[in-house]
Amino acid sequence: MNPSPWKVFGALVRRDVHVVSRELPFFLLRTTLQPIMFTIVFGYLLPKMGFVQPGYTGALLPGVLGVSLAFASVQAVALPMVADFGWTKEIEDRLLAPVPTWVIAVEKVLAGTVQGVIAALFVLPVARLIMGPIAGLDFAHFGLVIVMTLLGAFAFSAFGLLLGTAIKGEQIGLMFGLIVAPMIFFGCAYYPWKALSATPVVQVLVLVNPLVYVSEGMRGALTPALPHMSLPVVAGALVVISGVFMALGLRTFDKRAVS
Amino acid sequence: MAGVDVRKDPVSVKQRIGVVPQRPNPDRQLTAIQNLIFHAAYFGIPRATATPRAQALLDQLGLGDRGEAKVDQLSGGQQQRLMIARALIHEPEILFLDEPTVGLDPQARLALWEVLRSLHDQGRTIIMTTHYMEEADRLCDRLAIVDHGKLLALDTPAGLKARAPGGTLIEVTLDGEAAPVVPALQALPGLSRPAAKGNELHVYSERAGEAIPGILRAAEQAGRAPTDIRLTPPSLETLFVSLTGRKLD
Numbered sequence: 439m440n441p442s443p444w445k446v447f448g449a450l451v452r453r454d455v456h457v458v459s460r461e462l463p464f465f466l467l468r469t470t471l472q473p474i475m476f477t478i479v480f481g482y483l484l485p486k487m488g489f490v491q492p493g494y495t496g497a498l499l500p501g502v503l504g505v506s507l508a509f510a511s512v513q514a515v516a517l518p519m520v521a522d523f524g525w526t527k528e529i530e531d532r533l534l535a536p537v538p539t540w541v542i543a544v545e546k547v548l549a550g551t552v553q554g555v556i557a558a559l560f561v562l563p564v565a566r567l568i569m570g571p572i573a574g575l576d577f578a579h580f581g582l583v584i585v586m587t588l589l590g591a592f593a594f595s596a597f598g599l600l601l602g603t604a605i606k607g608e609q610i611g612l613m614f615g616l617i618v619a620p621m622i623f624f625g626c627a628y629y630p631w632k633a634l635s636a637t638p639v640v641q642v643l644v645l646v647n648p649l650v651y652v653s654e655g656m657r658g659a660l661t662p663a664l665p666h667m668s669l670p671v672v673a674g675a676l677v678v679i680s681g682v683f684m685a686l687g688l689r690t691f692d693k694r695a696v697s
Numbered sequence: 698m699a700g701v702d703v704r705k706d707p708v709s710v711k712q713r714i715g716v717v718p719q720r721p722n723p724d725r726q727l728t729a730i731q732n733l734i735f736h737a738a739y740f741g742i743p744r745a746t747a748t749p750r751a752q753a754l755l756d757q758l759g760l761g762d763r764g765e766a767k768v769d770q771l772s773g774g775q776q777q778r779l780m781i782a783r784a785l786i787h788e789p790e791i792l793f794l795d796e797p798t799v800g801l802d803p804q805a806r807l808a809l810w811e812v813l814r815s816l817h818d819q820g821r822t823i824i825m826t827t828h829y830m831e832e833a834d835r836l837c838d839r840l841a842i843v844d845h846g847k848l849l850a851l852d853t854p855a856g857l858k859a860r861a862p863g864g865t866l867i868e869v870t871l872d873g874e875a876a877p878v879v880p881a882l883q884a885l886p887g888l889s890r891p892a893a894k895g896n897e898l899h900v901y902s903e904r905a906g907e908a909i910p911g912i913l914r915a916a917e918q919a920g921r922a923p924t925d926i927r928l929t930p931p932s933l934e935t936l937f938v939s940l941t942g943r944k945l946d
Contacts, residue, residue: 440712441741449738456735457726527722531732531783535739536712 446537450545453532458514458553465553469510470561473502474568480628481569496574496664499565500656501627506561507587508625508652511554511594512601512618515546519602520610523694533695543691547595547684554591574661582659582669589676590652596680597648599687603694625649630657632665651675712740715784719795721776723768729779730755730764733786740787747786754782758812774805781812792816794825798832810836830933834858840933844941854933861936864889865905869898870925871916881915888912899938 458465481498484490522529532542566572577583605613624644626634631654634641644650650667655676657666701709723732730751737747755761758778763771771779777797784792794813798806813836817823827833833840834854841851850857871878875893882891882900887908891900898916902908905928916923929935 440708445741446739449735449741452738453724453727453735456731460726526725527718527720528724530716530718530722531724531736532739534711534716534736536708536741538708 440536443537443541446535447541447545450532450535450542451549454545454549458549462556465510465514466557466560469513469557470506470564473506473509473561474564476505476628477502477565477568481565493573495569495572496661497630497633497657498628499569499572499575500660501625501629501653502565503558503561503587503660504590504649504653504656505622505625505627507554507558507591508594508649509618509622510557511550511591512598514553515550515595515598516602516605516613517610519546519599520605520607523603524607529695539692539695540688542695543599543688547592547599547687550595550598551588551591554594555587558587558591572661574664576660576662579659579662583656586652586655586659586669586672589673589680590655593648593652593676593680593683596683596687599691600683603687603690621647621649626653630654630665631667648676648679651679712787713790715787715789715792717777717780717784717792717794717797719797719799721773721780723776723779723783725768727768728764729760729766729768729771732768732779733782736783737786742787751782751786754785755779757815758782759808772805774801774808777801777805777809778812781809785816791822791824794823796826796828798827798829830937834933842937842940849940850936857933857936858931861931861933861939864901864903864931866929866931866935866938867898867900867902867905867908867912868927868929869900869912869916869923871896871898871921872924873921875921877919878916878921881919882912885911885915894942901935 477498480490481495481502485492485494519529529542533539535542566575601613601617624640625647626644627649631641631644631650634644651672654667655669655672657664658669658672701713703710723729724735727735730748733751733754734744734747737751738744742750752761752764755764758781760771760775760778760782763775768776768779781792781794781797784794797813798809801809810832813823813825817836825836837854839851840854840857842849842857850860852860869875873896875896875898878898879891879893882888882898885908887902887904888911889901891898893899898912900908900912909926913923929938
């Protein structure tokens with residue numbers, strides 16, 4: 439008798455909760471330090487010096503949250519997976535479980551989603567503390583904040599699944615240099631997408647960047663009075679992006695799992 | 698596989714087999730016993746059942762006092778035995794081992810042989826691959842010789858050894874192409890199946906000691922000087938070489 443896939447799924451989740459909860463402080467430090475430092479410079483120092491208008495923090499905060507959750511989700515899935523498939527082969531004890539292999543991949547993506555949300559929840563009060571009062575910050579639509587956070591974290595977890603299975607161990611540095619870093623800088627995290635109308639070509643080009651939709655989604659939910667992309671467009675884009683990354687990621691995962 | 702179609706129902710196959718990888722790949726984030734308990738959970742075995750079973754397996758495999766140890770604190774041989782415990786925790790019908798003794802010191806290797814024998818005595822089906830002919834000879838009831846995915850022979854070790862080519866394999870390394878020496882060897886009495894492979898000369902003889910001077914003379918007459926001579930008495934290894942036409946890696 440095979441155990442029910444749900445039972446096995448539950449065991450996979452318990453394993454990740456056990457491991458991740460022990461590593462959580464290091465995980466948060468690793469994934470949120472960069473956005474927090476950015477917050478200190480652009481949300482505290484530059485406004486104090488008078489180089490940046492005080493209103494800028496309203497555009498910055500949602501972006502910083504977007505970067506944190508995207509970065510955390512990608513790393514939570516991709517980094518262990520590159521090691522697992524590349525050299526440690528540790529994931530084999532889960533691939534031997536009597537469930538189809540996609541169950542294991544989906545569990546990893548959901549665990550990454552949760553870690554992304556945790557990172558965002560951690561950064562939100564820290565960033566607010568550093569920036570001081572933020573004009574336009576509005577928690578009235580907290581349900582929307584949750585939905586946007588979950589959609590964004592899931593999209594980037596699925597991206598992590600694709601990266602973690604498609605990239606070889608020795609290319610991991612390259613992955614952060616060539617893919618993640620440009621994604622952050624051109625992800626409308628540190629400026630609103632509408633403001634890019636000053637440079638129309640760039641405004642169109644950045645639309646291929648999934649982070650744009652996460653940042654704009656956070657803007658629409660947290661600072662609804664400030665300019666932002668329409669939320670139904672953001673949600674639709676994130677669903678499509680998630681679907682594409684998931685389909686590609688499951689395919690490469692299956693290939694790596696069998697070899 | 699145990700009455701289940703691997704292609705149609707891979708999940709049920711996974712339920713029925715235990716796999717020990719060539720290189721130990723325990724979950725390094727967990728302790729030794731947690732590796733077993735979580736692995737059991739992946740097979741739907743509740744913790745209350747898994748915990749005593751895990752401890753019993755650790756005891757049986759000589760790891761009884763290492764349960765709380767982190768995996769990195771275990772030696773290579775201990776990790777390999779932990780992998781066997783992991784493969785057994787869900788009580789599979791068939792146990793697979795992929796070259797389980799590669800990289801183990803002789804003592805750990807013998808200990809592993811003992812473990813495999815006792816599992817075998819308990820009536821478990823064990824399928825293992827190995828490059829060590831001696832290991833296959835000592836442990837296995839049935840032995841298959843596979844080369845590049847092709848099954849070349851399948852029999853008991855004794856049955857296979859009876860098929861090993863007669864006599865001792867004499868391998869002579871020369872300082873040049875061995876092919877010109879072969880015709881002279883075919884004329885010599887007491888030698889069989891001479892063959893050349895690059896600078897290597899392969900020939901079988903029932904009385905290797907007496908045959909060597911003749912072989913060396915034939916080589917010198919063909920203008921070749923021997924640089925090395927090796928003798929291999931009839932064994933699974935000579936059978937392997939004769940079946941595959943090459944030495945073991």
